[in-house]
Amino acid sequence: MDIATIVGLVSGFIFIIWGILISGEIGSFIDISSILIVIGGTLASTLISYPIKSFLGSFKVVKNAFFHEEISPDGVIAQIIKLANVARKEGLLSLEELAEGIDDKFLKKGIMLIVDGTDPELVRNILETELVFLEERHTEGQSLFETMGSFAPAYGMLGTLIxxxxxxxxxxxxxxxxxxMSxxxxxxxYGSFLANVVFLPMANKLKIRSNREILVKELMVEGLLSIQAGENPRIIEEKLKTFVPPELRTDYKDQLESEGA
Known part of the structure; x- marks a missing residue:
């Protein structure tokens, strides 16, 4: 569960309601017709803009904003180094057994391509193509919320004109x-509130998560190709560390020594 998303939403509601109560009363800000115009109009325009499947899929995207298991780059690097050590000692074919215990489907697919003796350039093309379509799927979810964030203030203004x-x-x-007038x-x-407290922040959160996931997947690609090329695990470690900010980098010296690198 993403605590930051929940805390952000709850605190946004609390501070705005608190500000209203300090200088007025909450009843003055409740109007059913205004709610219908803003929420109904925003949903209608979003439905016009996207296929029904993408629109209904937005509910799943909302779930991902609250419940998301983030992949640690540090953990992936450690896993790649372990694979590199095994491949160096026992050969690439020995990775097939290790792949059975890996949960990440993308990493597992890359390992099996290597075990099958696929040309390195083809391995890169296959994995990077999958990354392209993964990013496109993520972008569609982000753009849906960005679209709602742009429509909500417009319908707020429309309701004001009415x-x-x-x-x-x-x-x-x-x-x-x-x-x-009130x-x-x-x-x-309503339009400004929904856009700036709900829709646009949600789109930004999904964008950040997508970028982090793509970064980890790219790290996997480089690590797997380095293993296939037979590079030294220490060299692979230094190469993969470039994907991680300096302050978050870990020294894998103990692990390399324990694996006999």
């Missing part, structure tokens, strides 16, 4: 101008 039109029809009654502006509030 409220102003209704207000202008009743100018002969001065007592109705204040309440009608309702008109509430719609803009």
């Amino acid at each position: 409220g102003l039109i209704n207000m202008l029809k009743k100018l002969e009654d001065p007592s109705s101008i204040g309440p009608n 309702v008109a502006l509430v719609t803009t509030f």
Whole structure:
């Protein structure tokens, strides 16, 4: 579970409601027609913009924003070094048995390609092609929330215009101008709130997670190709460390020595 996403959303709601209560009352910001215009209009325009399958898949994307098991680059590097040591001692064919105990399907696929004696250039092409389509799938989920983030303020403004039109029809009654103006502006509030507290932050979180996952997958590709090329595990370690920020790099000296590298 991603604590940051939950804390961010909850704190966003709390601080805004708190600010409202300090200077007014929460009842003034509740208007059913405004909610219908902003949420209904945003969903309708998003449905027009995307295929129904992608639209329904957004619910799964929302789940990924809250529940996501992030792959540690540090753990992947350690795993690659272990594979390199085994391949160096026992040959590439010995990796097939180790692949059975690996949960990551992408890494497992790469290992099996190497074991099967696939040409290194073809191995790179196959894995990088899979990365391209993985990134495209991720981008579609991100763009869906970005689209909703752009539509919500627009429908907020549309609702405000509707409220102003209704207000202008009743100018002969001065007592109705204040309440009608308040309702008109509430719609803009809803649109801005949903865009900046929910949709756009969610899109940004998904983008960051996608970039991190792609980075780890690219690390796997380089590690597997280095193993196939028969490079020394120490050289592979130094090469893969370039994918990780200096402050997060780990020394694998003990592991290399224990494996007899």
